[in-house]
Amino acid sequence: MSNFLETDRLVLRAFTTDDVDHLLALDNDPEVMRFINGGRPTSRRAIETRVLPRLLHDYPCWESRGYWVAQEKITDTFLGWFEFRPLEEHSPDVVELGYRLKRAAWGRGYATEGCRALIRKGFTDLEVERVTANTMTVNARSRRVMEKSGLSFVRNFTGGWPEAIEGSEHGDVEYGLTRTEWEHPGHRMQRDVQSRRQRVGLVPTAPVSRSRSGSAE
Numbered sequence: 100m101s102n103f104l105e106t107d108r109l110v111l112r113a114f115t116t117d118d119v120d121h122l123l124a125l126d127n128d129p130e131v132m133r134f135i136n137g138g139r140p141t142s143r144r145a146i147e148t149r150v151l152p153r154l155l156h157d158y159p160c161w162e163s164r165g166y167w168v169a170q171e172k173i174t175d176t177f178l179g180w181f182e183f184r185p186l187e188e189h190s191p192d193v194v195e196l197g198y199r200l201k202r203a204a205w206g207r208g209y210a211t212e213g214c215r216a217l218i219r220k221g222f223t224d225l226e227v228e229r230v231t232a233n234t235m236t237v238n239a240r241s242r243r244v245m246e247k248s249g250l251s252f253v254r255n256f257t258g259g260w261p262e263a264i265e266g267s268e269h270g271d272v273e274y275g276l277t278r279t280e281w282e283h284p285g286h287r288m289q290r291d292v293q294s295r296r297q298r299v300g301l302v303p304t305a306p307v308s309r310s311r312s313g314s315a316e
């Protein structure tokens with residue numbers, strides 16, 4: 100299968116069953132999993148039977164995957180993965196953005212580089228109308244990536260997770276970017292003002308709840 104996307108430094112390709120060891124290492128770093136499952140270990144069996152099948156799933160509207168291995172272009176080193184997944188199986192309108200990189204790759208701008216390229220591809224080639232992303236309120240690094248990728252704060256919400264993890268008492272945040280905002284950044288600035296008003300409580304936010312992006316759980 101050919102690469103889904105290339106950036107200056109990254110190659111995004113489809114997962115294969117040979118990626119089990121990569122995923123096992125990634126999901127067993129407690130720092131990587133801190134805001135996903137509190138840093139609990141994941142067994143090889145769980146990777147093989149639960150995690151990998153989800154990452155290998157094809158979305159009918161694209162006849163393609165929704166999760167992509169990120170490799171360093173020069174060395175082919177596995178860095179982690181990006182999620183760019185239609186929320187509805189048969190419609191590319193709304194796509195969820197997420198990411199999980201190994202710790203050695205953090206702080207080099209890889210997440211932002213991959214997200215920006217995915218967003219561009221979504222709006223130019225894949226008929227996406229809106230990109231959405233969410234994370235724990237306290238996951239500041241992830242929120243920073245969302246902002247640097249052009250998404251704006253939409254609302255706070257409570258994900259309703261079965262198990263509490265450290266920081267989950269602060270709830271979750273949703274960020275978003277529409278095609279119009281991406282094409283006309285002026286619209287986005289107006290929405291950023293609205294977002295700031297919501298954050299300081301001047302305007303109410305709508306109550307909804309959904310899964311945490313990038314959880315792949």
Ligand SMILES: CC(C)(COP(=O)(O)OP(=O)(O)OC[C@H]1O[C@@H](n2cnc3c(N)ncnc32)[C@H](O)[C@@H]1OP(=O)(O)O)[C@@H](O)C(=O)NCCC(=O)NCCS
Pocket residue numbers: 130131132134135179197198199200201204205206207208209210211212233234235238239240241243244247311312313314
């Ligand atoms: C979130 C993650 C993908 C970020 O990857 P990354 O390649 O380091 O991201 P980037 O380098 O593109 O950007 C990181 C930004 O966060 C900032 N940052 C780092 N630590 C931070 C912190 N504790 N608080 C606030 N911002 C922080 C960096 O300074 C950088 O912003 P800057 O360029 O303005 O300086 C990576 O940390 C990760 O995989 N984490 C574990 C999995 C996870 O939590 N995924 C999200 C689940 S929703």
